[in-house]
């Protein structure tokens with residue numbers, strides 16, 4: 220990020236989705252209000268241009284000092300046996316401090332997006348996968364197969380930055396790239412239209428029948444003969460033709476967004492995608508690319524994994540980390556009344572509020588957040604706007620620094636978590 224004059228920043232990194240675009244231009248207006256003046260998308264505008272306001276710590280709705288709120292939060296956690304830390308909308312430094320406190324009080328950890336991101340995690344843990352980076356896509360892809368999603372409702376600038384980019388490292392004619400959408404109904408495929416006006420191929424089907432379609436495509440790529448003539452209203456001949464195009468491509472990329480694959484056992488469909496990629500690599504080059512990402516989910520999982528050996532949906536109750544993607548779901552724990560206190564974190568998004576619970580509730584969140592029913596509310600500053608930080612991109616292999624665009628009187632999440640830990 221560069222500060223090009225007193226209140227204008229260029230090459231700002233945007234943490235609002237997993238792409239972490241690092242080319243935004245942002246102006247700081249009076250009273251700390253920000254304006255995206257170049258390279259923004261609807262998501263980034265919502266993120267950076269949110270009304271700037273400050274807020275105070277509260278205990279049971281009454282304004283208190285930060286040290287009083289910290290002390291009350293420590294009192295709550297000291298008296299618990301099974302605290303649940305959920306939400307976890309933060310970046311790397313914030314997550315480090317969360318893990319430290321979780322270890323101290325024996326907490327269970329779950330991210331607000333884990334119910335969809337664990338669909339990918341299960342595949343990695345079961346069979347591994349062969350995936351690529353955004354940089355590789357930008358420079359090498361010649362055929363992009365998009366499965367069950369429009370991509371752009373999650374990652375609005377994906378095509379602009381990674382498919383229809385004007386230049387590539389190997390002088391590839393990027394405008395000649397081929398895009399194919401497979402699965403889903405009424406998906407907006409306009410982002411897949413090339414700069415030359417070539418429309419993408421679209422093979423629609425009901426999303427709940429996508430597992431059959433992907434399994435059939437994998438079978439065809441593996442050389443099996445299907446007796447059926449169509450699968451979920453897609454002609455088998457069209458799937459055969461898709462298989463041939465994938466085999467003929469020099470570098471195909473097969474992509475999906477786990478939160479769009481809302482069908483039972485969607486991890487099996489993701490595994491079929493990653494296994495067909497492996498088959499293609501017998502004769503050509505192909506890679507998977509999981510997309511999406513928000514509220515720091517990739518950063519939280521990365522930090523948790525290198526620190527404890529596990530992604531979130533982990534527990535520290537027995538003084539060593541345990542992992543269970545099914546039983547350590549925050550939703551299930553609250554439903555089964557297995558937690559005796561909830562600590563909810565959302566530093567990026569005030570709309571990601573804590574669930575209503577009947578146990579003591581501590582909320583550490585964005586200054587604009589409504590948290591009237593919390594026993595303790597501590598507003599914190601936001602990484603990428605109010606203070607620096609680090610985030611992992613959706614391809615997990617690249618981390619980017621987040622800049623500071625204005626001064627904030629609010630503490631960072633890491634400062635609050637360390638203060639609570641010290642007060643225990």
Ligand code: SF4
Nearest residue numbers: 233236239240262376
């Ligand atoms: S596509 Fe994602 S990272 Fe890029 S500017 Fe939009 S919200 Fe930010």
